[in-house]
Amino acid sequence: MFKAYNNHFQPNLPLSFGLKLIKFSYFFIALFLLSCGETKNEKAIETEELPEHTETSSATNTATNTILFFGDSITAGYGLDDSNDAYPGVVQQKIDSLDMDYTVINSGVSGETSAGGSSRIDWVIKQKVDIFVLELGANDGLRGVALSETRANLQEIIDVVKEKSPETKIILAGMQLPPNMGQEYTNEFKQLYVDLAEKNNIALIPFILKDVGGVAALNQADGIHPTIEGHSIVANTVWETLKPLLKS
Template sequence: MLKLKNKQLELNFRDRDFNIFLKLCYFSLVIMLLSCGSDSAKKADKTKTVPIKTEIKSTAKSTTKKILFFGDSLTAGYGLEDVKDAFPACIQSKIDSLSLNYIVLNAGLSGETTAGGKSRINWVLNNKNIDIFILELGANDGLRGIPLKETRKNLQAIIDAVTQKNPTIKIVLTGMQLPPNMGIDYTTEFKTIFPELAKKNGLELVPFLLKNVGGISALNQADGIHPTMEGHKILANNVWVILEPMITL
């Protein structure tokens, strides 16, 4: 009798274990189905078309043209209260009044010689797309009595650097003259440098930048060399005569 009871208990335990096993299998099956469903959903999400964001950058370049004035204290507006009173800025005002699409850049440096200009020209031209280049240098060479051969050579080097940067740049050379106290031979040869270089290189020429200003005390500062604000307006007119036909074609 005891053996039968033990046998019965053993069967009961086996049934209970089997039921637990079935439950575990059922639970595992549910987990697997849910997991497969989740993976399928993820795969389905991955197959969806994802819109590509395209950044459209404008390739249109500014149409504003640039005029660079490269010179000494005359270009820099030495002695004036504001550089906006210097002749390059006066020319900008003329341009604006005609609604022309040009901007003036002033690269004047007081005390600059042709040698100094030669050494900094590449730096000034760097990353600048210049359309018209106004070269105003040489006066300080003459006042210091620098050998004219050197002045001519330096000016030619500056012209070469500009044309090498961009052969399409239009160059305007501003002529200069010296007071007679420098000696007739020196002053005469100095005066000829500018028209000769202009002719040789096919440049536009302002015959004498200080025309109607040089030697007139009322239009110059106390040093008798640097123009007043009124004097700069005249300088601007002297350049404008040559520049206007170039930018209004």
């Protein structure tokens, strides 16, 4: 599937924002229920043999630079008729419009957790990767996985990429949780992405679903996964961090 929320939770905000926050919390509750359902199929998904290099745009195999998006259902483009409409595909379109020599690979798996990502990173990184975008952890947070475990899994993924592909540039896509998950847990979850980015000296997208999460018009009927328009906004958010890393 390749070639191919700006809401920060802050206390003591106006009522209008509080109403939005409630809707945002409902969104995450729904996502939690769905992610639980996805758990049943998780082992099957993780062991499924996926193609190492699947393209989602018009770029040819002659491209010498590769961008790999490694994530969950957000990256996979869950619910879209055409996987090219998922944000990695939109990023490919931006690259093609600039006539840049990059091929985008979408390695997103719906229901993926940081543990699942850690278990499959070894064979995924066997291919040549110039830029690696890591978008995982949301399902961990919504299931209440210990933050130490999520942090360790994400660090392991980063370590494997650095060891097997030292020249690869890494971008970490951050996620945020609603306050109903517990203020302490929520704050620490958000901070772990910042800490990992600083520790490993890698680029950070603070909140990949900025301006999309919790906005009904930008999400599908399930209220969870972005629509085509929502993915376009996600792609713009990713592009802000990605573009400076591309070779002209």
